[in-house]
Amino acid sequence: MNVTYVLSYDKCFTSAIVRMFDVRLRILKKEITEDNHLKEIVEIFSVNPAAIENAIEYLSEYDHIYNLEVISRNDKLALVNIVTDQCPIFNIMKNFGMHGNEYPMMERVDRDGKMFWKIKLDSMHKVNHISEALREKLSIDDISVKIDKGRTIDTRSIYILKEAYELGFFNVPKSIGLNELSEILHIPPTTLNLILRRALKTVLDESLK
Incomplete structure (x- = not known):
């Protein structure tokens, strides 16, 4: 990419x-x-x-x-x-x-x-x-x-996505829930969910193109 x-x-x-x-x-x-x-x-x-x-x-x-x-x-x-x-x-x-x-x-x-x-x-x-x-x-x-196609990920979003991954947020079953991850990262759950979804979509758009 x-x-x-x-x-x-x-x-x-x-x-x-x-x-x-x-x-x-x-x-x-x-x-x-x-x-x-x-x-x-x-x-x-x-x-x-x-x-x-x-x-x-x-x-x-x-x-x-x-x-x-x-x-x-x-x-x-x-x-x-x-x-x-x-x-x-x-x-x-x-x-x-x-x-x-x-x-x-x-x-x-x-x-x-x-x-x-x-x-x-x-x-x-x-x-x-x-x-x-x-x-x-x-x-x-x-x-x-x-x-690639002009999509932008700032370094803060990369860090948050990496932390969520390493803490097991994407495991099946999850090792940590959104609320607990929110407390660790000091980001409100609604905001955190939006950041993760946008960052993950950029990664998936590139991987699945």
Whole structure:
């Protein structure tokens, strides 16, 4: 299934220059070099030429960029070739989602600096583990997950569904009822039932398509 993680990460230079200099950014090409670095061709756009100049200057001084080449440039757009360390987000995702030559890919950065990472996964177990790893290892709390046809499961719903499963709510017969689960999770029964049904429907829609 195709999964897109939407998240903010202050230490990523792509996100930083969008927020700091009010530019637009697009990743045109991404590949792993022979010495295990990340090579990217990045398009930087702004109606303000000074913003592009400031963004390029920031990148040229960025600690983890080893090579920066401005391929082309005019008043509103710059095309830049960058060689950098592999992104820690990339490294976490690839540990769960490698399928031949398919790599996790940052598709875009929006105006608020939020990044959209796309990866192909084969189970909700991996979806959940990536979310947990991003939170625990990189301290990223603002994460949402889009699965396939635009359906969205936020990390809170993933956590609740996982807890319900592990506590035996879906066992036959049930090991725990809705009211008891409600007390443990501190969520009103009606709200909890709705969260579980919506999250479960998203999982089933993907599994049974």
